[in-house]
Amino acid sequence: MALCSLSLRCPQPSRMVRTTGATPTSRPEPLPLLWSTYPPRSSVLKDFCRFNLTLHGAPGSSFQRSPHRHRFMTEPPDTDRVEILSERELGRTLARLATQVLETVDDSRTLMLLGIPTRGVQLSKVLARELERLSGHAIAQGAIDPTFHRDDLERIGTRLPQITTLPNSVEGRQVVLVDDVIFTGRTVRAALEALQSWGRAQRVMLLAMVDRGHRELPIQPDFCGRVVPTRRSETIELRLRDVDGEEGVFLRRITRPS
Ligand SMILES: O=P(O)(O)OC[C@H]1O[C@H](OP(=O)(O)OP(=O)(O)O)[C@H](O)[C@@H]1O
Ligand SMILES: O=c1cc[nH]c(=O)[nH]1
Numbered sequence: 325m326a327l328c329s330l331s332l333r334c335p336q337p338s339r340m341v342r343t344t345g346a347t348p349t350s351r352p353e354p355l356p357l358l359w360s361t362y363p364p365r366s367s368v369l370k371d372f373c374r375f376n377l378t379l380h381g382a383p384g385s386s387f388q389r390s391p392h393r394h395r396f397m398t399e400p401p402d403t404d405r406v407e408i409l410s411e412r413e414l415g416r417t418l419a420r421l422a423t424q425v426l427e428t429v430d431d432s433r434t435l436m437l438l439g440i441p442t443r444g445v446q447l448s449k450v451l452a453r454e455l456e457r458l459s460g461h462a463i464a465q466g467a468i469d470p471t472f473h474r475d476d477l478e479r480i481g482t483r484l485p486q487i488t489t490l491p492n493s494v495e496g497r498q499v500v501l502v503d504d505v506i507f508t509g510r511t512v513r514a515a516l517e518a519l520q521s522w523g524r525a526q527r528v529m530l531l532a533m534v535d536r537g538h539r540e541l542p543i544q545p546d547f548c549g550r551v552v553p554t555r556r557s558e559t560i561e562l563r564l565r566d567v568d569g570e571e572g573v574f575l576r577r578i579t580r581p582s
Contacts, residue, residue: 408534408552408560409573417549421531422454424547429498434526436464436497440515441486444503446564447533451502464491468501468522470514490522499525500547504562506532509543534560534573549573 409417426432435455439448445467452465471485501515512530519528533549538556552560552575561574 404577405561406575406577407572408575409550411565411571414549414571414573417533418450418454421533421547421549422451422458425451425455425500425529425531426458428529428546431498432459432463433461434496434498436466436491436494436499436525438466438468438490438499438501438515438519440501440503440511441467441469443505443562443564444501445486446567447504447562448502450564450566451531464497466491468515468518470511470518473514473517473521474510475514476508476510488518488522494519494523494525497525499528501528501530503530503532505534505536505560506530506543506545506548507536507538509539509541512543513541533562536560 425435429435432455437448437452437455439445448465448467452463455463466489467487468490469486469488471483474480474483477483499519501512501519503511503515506512516528519525529546530543531547532545535545535548535551536554536558537551538554550573552573554560554575557578559576561576563570563572563574565571
């Protein structure tokens, strides 16, 4: 009996692959010592032998996790988090973005920051504090929920609408839509439509902490923290101290063995 057929009889065959001398050939290799010395007649003995082969491998060979195990098992894929902006870098980026916003608007008292739920709302609160520090006066801040205006609910799944909070009328305001990530651009398109239903702002701008590419619409941020080229399978996470207990921007990779 060839060794490859032994490994097929292991209790969790999909987890195991033999790395040395396991290729089935026309001339099967000799049985491993453990197996040939104690031919398994009873099922108990068979199980004992399988167990030992599973744990330690046959003598002179080694086993590793099968690269194909994800096809057979329900365990989540391995994930990997890479830091894009540290806490200090994020702080500097926020200060830069706030300065750029103040440089762009004619009158900072007409500013209104509207965050897009959920992370964009938290980010807009942090930015509003920074803008208040720099400008020396209060900054109107709220939230605009785009859920009812989305054209991609099939893609992203059913969403619970979040609250829209407008601190004042949007008429005559210089509105900055704030989001943590811009990806396809569909969230921003829907947010623009939602905003339009509340009135006619004098000007609408977009601030995104991370532009990760893959746009499906001609929408670009006016203010951007960092452009991060990504794969579609990756995600970007903005972490804020107030809500997450840590601060920074991270790229989360889903690594699947090929
Ligand atoms: O450009 P898009 O392809 O529309 O993607 C970007 C949007 O996706 C994320 O929000 P998400 O809907 O995942 O909710 P979250 O803010 O709660 O993470 C992110 O905060 C943006 O709003
Ligand atoms: O990378 C992404 C894409 C959409 N939403 C996120 O929060 N991150």
